[in-house]
Amino acid sequence: MALTQSDIDTEIKDLQDAYDKAVAGGAPVLHHPRRDYAPYRSSLLRHPKQPLVAVSGGDPEAVELSGPVFGVTDITEHDSDLTLQHRGEPIGERMTVSGRLLDRDGRPVRGQLVEIWQANAAGRYAHLREQHPAPHDPNFTGVGRTLTDDQGRYSFTTIKPGPYPWGNHTNAWRPAHIHFSVFGTAFTQRLVTQMYFPSDPLFRYDPILRSVTDEAARNRLIAAYDHDLSRPEFSMGYAWDIVLDGPSATWIEEGR
Amino acid sequence: MAERLLPTPSHTIGPFYGHALPFPGGAEVAPQGHSDAITLHGYVFDGAGTPIPDALLDFWQAAPDGSLKGAPGSMRRDPSTGGFVGRNGVDFTGYGRVPTDADGHYALHTLPPGNAGLPYISVCVFARGLTHHLFTRAYLADGADPLLDSLPAERRATLIAAEGANRTYRFDIRLQGEGETVFLEFQ
Numbered sequence: 001m002a003l004t005q006s007d008i009d010t011e012i013k014d015l016q017d018a019y020d021k022a023v024a025g026g027a028p029v030l031h032h033p034r035r036d037y038a039p040y041r042s043s044l045l046r047h048p049k050q051p052l053v054a055v056s057g058g059d060p061e062a063v064e065l066s067g068p069v070f071g072v073t074d075i076t077e078h079d080s081d082l083t084l085q086h087r088g089e090p091i092g093e094r095m096t097v098s099g100r101l102l103d104r105d106g107r108p109v110r111g112q113l114v115e116i117w118q119a120n121a122a123g124r125y126a127h128l129r130e131q132h133p134a135p136h137d138p139n140f141t142g143v144g145r146t147l148t149d150d151q152g153r154y155s156f157t158t159i160k161p162g163p164y165p166w167g168n169h170t171n172a173w174r175p176a177h178i179h180f181s182v183f184g185t186a187f188t189q190r191l192v193t194q195m196y197f198p199s200d201p202l203f204r205y206d207p208i209l210r211s212v213t214d215e216a217a218r219n220r221l222i223a224a225y226d227h228d229l230s231r232p233e234f235s236m237g238y239a240w241d242i243v244l245d246g247p248s249a250t251w252i253e254e255g256r
Numbered sequence: 257m258a259e260r261l262l263p264t265p266s267h268t269i270g271p272f273y274g275h276a277l278p279f280p281g282g283a284e285v286a287p288q289g290h291s292d293a294i295t296l297h298g299y300v301f302d303g304a305g306t307p308i309p310d311a312l313l314d315f316w317q318a319a320p321d322g323s324l325k326g327a328p329g330s331m332r333r334d335p336s337t338g339g340f341v342g343r344n345g346v347d348f349t350g351y352g353r354v355p356t357d358a359d360g361h362y363a364l365h366t367l368p369p370g371n372a373g374l375p376y377i378s379v380c381v382f383a384r385g386l387t388h389h390l391f392t393r394a395y396l397a398d399g400a401d402p403l404l405d406s407l408p409a410e411r412r413a414t415l416i417a418a419e420g421a422n423r424t425y426r427f428d429i430r431l432q433g434e435g436e437t438v439f440l441e442f443q
Contacts (some may be wrong), residue, residue: 032266033387040268045303046431050411052441055403062373063318064391064442066349071328076338085338104260113331117276125272145277162367163378165387179270181277187316190380192389194267212265213385220264246442256421 003041003169011049012210012224019213030244031217041168052125064187070113070147078127080146082116082158090140092121092159096229097195099240100152101182108152109244116144116156123162123176148233157235162209165201175202175209182242189246196222220224266388268308271310273382274355278312281329281342282353285315285366288345292320295424296377296394296417297363300356303432304387307360311383313429315352315364318371326350374401376415381429381439394427407438414438 007094035047067111078084101109119125122134126141144156161176212218227236270302299424300311310439318324327347334341353360374397381390395416414437415426429437
C-alpha cells in the first residue's frame with residue numbers, strides 16, 4: 001500500500017523528536033543530514049551501515065588535501081545568466097541569486113567553480129526521464145556555472161523554479177529549490193546542496209529537507225529575500241551564502 | 257580568529273542532474289592516445305545488490321609525476337559560442353566526473369597516479385538517495401599503507417582495484433551490505 005503524507009509526517013516527527021531530545025541531553029548538533037533517513041525512501045538501501053573510517057588530517061601525503069583547479073576558460077559569461085541561453089525569454093519570475101562562498105573561518109573561497117541546476121517555472125527539469133506533466137520551457141534549460149571572485153562572491157540570473165511532485169509517497173511535493181555544486185580548495189570540501197526560498201509551505205512535508213534534523217542547519221538552506229539585490233524593472237533578489245565544511249583551514253595556512 | 261561559521265548542510269544530488277553536471281569528456285582524464293593510459297571502471301551497487309543508474313562520481317588524483325596541482329581546463333568552454341571545448345588533450349588536469357550508465361557502470365580513462373606511497377585515485381560518490389556524498393579511494397596496488405593497514409582484511413579488500421587485461425582496473429562501489437565499501441571521513 002502506498003505511503004501517505006500522514007505516514008511520512010509521523011516518521012519525520014518521531015525522528016525530529018528523538019534528535020531534539022538527544023541534543024537537549026548533550027548529544028552533538030548534526031550539521032549535515034542523516035544518511036539513514038527512512039522518510040526519504042531512496043536512502044534506505046543507499047546508506048552505509050559501517051562507520052566511516054577516519055583519515056587523519058595530519059597525513060601530509062593525502063591526495064584529498066588539494067583540489068581540482070578551475071580557471072576562467074572553464075566557463076563563459078553567459079553561463080551565469082540562465083535567461084540568456086536561448087533565443088527567447090524564459091517564462092517565470094526573473095531573479096538574481098547571489099552570495100559568498102566561505103570556509104568555516106569566514107574566509108572567502110576564491111576562484112572556485114559553482115554549478116547550479118534547477119526546474120523551470122512550472123516545476124519541470126529539462127531532463128527526458130522527468131515525466132511530471134508540466135510544460136517544458138523551450139527557452140530555459142536550468143543550468144548555470146560561474147567562478148567565485150576575490151571576495152568569494154557568486155551571482156546568477158535565473159528564473160524562480162516551481163515546486164514539483166515526486167514518487168516518494170502519495171502526494172509528495174518538493175519545495176522550490178535550486179541545486180548547487182561547489183568544490184572548495186580541497187577535495188574534502190566538496191559539497192552538493194540545495195537552496196530554498198523563504199516561507200515555502202512545503203518545508204514541513206519534505207523528507208529531503210527534513211533529513212537535516214537540526215532546525216538551525218535547515219534554516220541555513222533557505223535564501224533571504226534581499227531588496228538591495230532586486231534590480232529595477234528587471235529581477236527579484238535573493239541572498240544565500242555557502243559555508244564549506246571540512247578540515248581544510250590548517251592546510252590552506254600551510255600553503256596548500 | 258573570528259567565531260567559526262556553521263556549515264551549509266549537504267543535500268542529495270537527486271535523479272535529475274544529468275542535463276547539468278556531466279560534461280563531454282568527463283571521463284577522459286588521460287591525454288589523447290597516451291600510451292600509459294589506464295581505465296578504472298566498475299559498478300555502483302545499493303544494499304540489495306542492484307546497480308545504481310543515477311550515481312555520479314567525481315575523481316581526483318595525482319599526476320604521474322606526483323604533482324597535485326592539476327591543470328585548469330577540465331571543462332573548458334569556448335568564450336565566443338559558449339560551447340563545450342573540453343580538455344586540450346595534452347595537459348593532465350587530474351579531475352574527472354562520470355555518471356553511472358543505465359547498468360550502473362562507470363569507466364574513467366586516466367594516467368597512473370604518482371603520489372607518494374601506494375598509488376590511489378580519490379573518489380567522491382553522489383547519488384539519488386544519498387543525502388551526503390561519500391569519499392573512498394581506489395588503490396591501484398596493495399601493500400603497506402597507513403589507511404589500508406588500519407583495516408581488517410575483508411574491509412581492506414574493498415579499497416583495492418583488481419587489475420585486469422589491457423591496463424584496466426576493476427573497482428566496484430557497494431553503498432551498503434555485504435562487501436560494503438570503506439568510506440572515509442577526513443578529520
